Amino acid sequence: MSATRTEPVQLVDGRALRMTISEPPGVIRGGLVVVHEARGITETVRALADGLAAEGWLVVVPHIYHGAEGSSEVDESLAADLVNGLSGDSVLADTDIAFGWLAQHGIGADRIGVVGFELGGAVALVVAASRGIGAAVSVAGGGGIMQPLSPGMPALVDVAARLRCPWLGLYGDKYADEVEALRDAANRSESASDVLLFPAADHRFDIHPDGAFEAWQRMLNWFDAHLR
Template sequence: MSGTRTEPVQLVDGRALRMTIAEPPGVIRGGLVVLHEARGITETVRALADGLAAEGWLVVAPHIYHGADGSSEIDEALAADRVSALSGDSVLADTDIAFGWLAQHGIGADRIGVVGFEVGAGVALVVAARRGIGAAVSVAGGSGILQPLSPGLPAPVEVAAELRCPWLGLYGDKFADEVATLREAANSSEMASDIVLFPATDHRFDIHPDGAFEAWHRMLNWFDAHLR
């Protein structure tokens, strides 16, 4: 049973957005913003939020597809339409609301991280290049490394050199050539970065138990090291 809840959130300045939230059972170590996959707030995203909350993080997943409640997954055709409608301004505005909500709960920017899954992986890298937070992780990113995910978003390789926080990228080795170019760009930034490739038939290495286990612990270790 999922321990998440979904509700509209409004900040004291009036900005509002629907979000899925998972709270830790004890002391809050910091805050994490989860950026969802192409099909929206799926059970995979909820499980990710639950697992991170169990590790002590206050977790919030903004619903970055506007005009729908985003509380359940959508089909691939609708997902493609909604991804194509994303823009840099809209995803940054949404993550800013999530950061503001965490700030209202007493969590400073140096204790806030962002983790993006699949499509959210590319968005997380854009956020890492545009916002001064504690750390960022991109998980199972696929297409959209060298090319924009949508006409309104920059390609991850275009912003990797502009990182403003430590960033970890976890990718399937199907995209090894693209990831090599991305690694070169990230290494030219002034921030710590690391990219790990996992054996996979496609970008979703996380469906393989060994890869999923290793990726989970690498993500936790990254946040442990940088969110203090």
């Protein structure tokens, strides 16, 4: 059983952020940054962090909503406002703090990955196109591919060709046309990539856990292969 806690974290250089942390029960294989979904630190996010920690990863969830308490779920109207306030610079600054915290715990960049659902999946791709970490996984519904999720965020199709680390995208098949454009962009990058379509919501481990077993396993395999 992993030990999960939420606390303010401060790096040696003074940067600080509230984070939810889930520690593995035994030997640490590496570090994973989980980016939360639009409704904040939901039970889904906590379950994902706990599940990954149970696999041996030291997991940290940066609270990327500033000006709102990020330790609990927010309602849909507030979530829309908070998402609209995000920018590429802000999410990179927050994930950088998470990477720095993992580094302070002895985990090098090549053993660090990032993963997120929905909003978090979009952020994971932005990070993968901007930071030289070990690997990234997006478990996403299709938002933000052709049009930015917020005025300050890039469209994902515009950044995928600049991937700096191996990236896996798991998407629902109703976004097939947009995902195909995203796959083409990722294939133009110099990093390994794979983009898979699943029926309906079967890529969401929390919604259809039986049907999503393949998606969960592919995510684990991706990190196993690239975080060494």
